[in-house]
Amino acid sequence: xxxxxxxGTTNGAKIRGVQAAFAGLQSVLHTPSLTTxxxxxxxxxxxxxxxxxxxxxxxxxxxxxxxAAYEALGSVTSVPHQVALGVGVESGFIDVAPATFTCYNxxxxxxxxxxxxxxxxxxxxxxxxRLVRNIFLHLQPFQTAxxxxxxxxxxxxxxxxxxxxxxxxxxxxxxxxxxxxxxxIRYLQRHDYARWD
Numbered sequence: 185x186x187x188x189x190x191x192g193t194t195n196g197a198k199i200r201g202v203q204a205a206f207a208g209l210q211s212v213l214h215t216p217s218l219t220t221x222x223x224x225x226x227x228x229x230x231x232x233x234x235x236x237x238x239x240x241x242x243x244x245x246x247x248x249x250x251x252a253a254y255e256a257l258g259s260v261t262s263v264p265h266q267v268a269l270g271v272g273v274e275s276g277f278i279d280v281a282p283a284t285f286t287c288y289n290x291x292x293x294x295x296x297x298x299x300x301x302x303x304x305x306x307x308x309x310x311x312x313x314r315l316v317r318n319i320f321l322h323l324q325p326f327q328t329a330x331x332x333x334x335x336x337x338x339x340x341x342x343x344x345x346x347x348x349x350x351x352x353x354x355x356x357x358x359x360x361x362x363x364x365x366x367x368x369i370r371y372l373q374r375h376d377y378a379r380w381d
Contacts, residue, residue, distance in 0.1 A: 187260070195341060231244070235277065237276065239276070247272060285317050288311070293360065295368070309350070
């Protein structure tokens with residue numbers, strides 16, 4: 185049972201993805217109600233670049249978010265027999281073919297229980313090369329860099345760029361749901377992992 189949960193972001197797409205992951209395991213996790221995001225999400229500092237590059241930096245951003253979210257729970261984290269969990273989701277990039285600016289975007293979800301992190305990584309998708317050049321070579325902010333693909337002001341809060349590129353077949357909340365669900369495997373099986381390691 186998880187008594188207290190805090191997500192380290194106010195991004196609507198990530199909130200919906202985390203909601204869906206926990207809802208899918210509600211009978212196992214017995215989490216508090218996640219119907220009112222304002223009560224279980226908060227803005228935090230990631231401590232990494234706005235566009236994290238590589239697995240290490242993206243994982244660090246997710247862990248920083250999860251720890252800050254855990255700390256935002258305050259005194260409830262020290263109540264005996266009460267389980268508190270901080271959740272952090274960070275979107276990042278890996279370069280597959282640097283010479284051609286071929287990069288993939290993915291999500292990392294980190295869960296933090298005050299002592300240990302539990303990680304999950306979503307599938308990734310290829311970013312258009314012009315967009316990669318705009319962001320990393322020309323150092324344009326994401327909202328400016330993606331204007332030639334979509335001018336929707338709040339696309340990051342909705343389906344995300346992946347939703348636009350995929351024509352709605354998959355979206356950012358689904359990528360976040362997958363990363364969160366995969367992190368929950370490690371969390372739910374933590375005692376067995378300790379035995380198996």
